[in-house]
Amino acid sequence: xxxxxxxxxxxxxxxxxxxxxxxxxxxxxxxxxxxxxxxxxxxxxxxxxxxxxxxxxxxxxxxxxxxxxxxxxxxxxxxxxxxxxxxxxxxxxxxxxxxxxxxxxxxxxxxx
Amino acid sequence: xxxxxxxxxxxxxxxxxxxxxxxxxxxxxxxxxxxxxxxxxxxxxxxxxxxxxxxxxxxxxxxxxxxxxxxxxxxxxxxxxxxxxxxxxxxxxxxxxxxxxxxxxxxxxxxxxxxxxxx
Numbered sequence: 001x002x003x004x005x006x007x008x009x010x011x012x013x014x015x016x017x018x019x020x021x022x023x024x025x026x027x028x029x030x031x032x033x034x035x036x037x038x039x040x041x042x043x044x045x046x047x048x049x050x051x052x053x054x055x056x057x058x059x060x061x062x063x064x065x066x067x068x069x070x071x072x073x074x075x076x077x078x079x080x081x082x083x084x085x086x087x088x089x090x091x092x093x094x095x096x097x098x099x100x101x102x103x104x105x106x107x108x109x110x111x112x
Numbered sequence: 113x114x115x116x117x118x119x120x121x122x123x124x125x126x127x128x129x130x131x132x133x134x135x136x137x138x139x140x141x142x143x144x145x146x147x148x149x150x151x152x153x154x155x156x157x158x159x160x161x162x163x164x165x166x167x168x169x170x171x172x173x174x175x176x177x178x179x180x181x182x183x184x185x186x187x188x189x190x191x192x193x194x195x196x197x198x199x200x201x202x203x204x205x206x207x208x209x210x211x212x213x214x215x216x217x218x219x220x221x222x223x224x225x226x227x228x229x230x231x
Binding site: 093 | 209
């Protein structure tokens, strides 16, 4: 069971907009720690997609955006493309003694 | 080219140990913390711990303390993850990941090393 909660799956047609939620608690996202998002294509290592809640690394299309409010964060993808089909993971910092870095369980995005 | 290159797949028997390497290129190992993350087949990402390659200081998630050791060899720009007392539950891809300058995110990942534990 992951510390951060994501929906197992989302889907959308090409060109549409989808959002993926990431729900935490007062010991991580709600404590003010930044949320980061990773994209994992089939058979590949994760890749940083969004960091610091809403900052895109160089090379990431502006179709991807992130936001954060309270104990939750969201990843939005507009203009869906077939190549966006992948798993998406959120990650943050947690102040509990058991772990300092925590991930969401991952969300499978299917492009219909 | 800035990259992390990990060692090849391993097959181990229960109770054995494994040591995975992660070699850096294109940047100085000691400039950034290195983390290790694992992913069991069909499962999500699980953070294991970090090493400060400059000082050698480490931090582990509680479930791995005493069973996982993170080390580095700065002379060859490599970080290592060693796990002992392996069980079938440890079958997973193991990734090294660099903590970049952006709010402690993981901006660079190795390609992953599959460790299979089977009798």
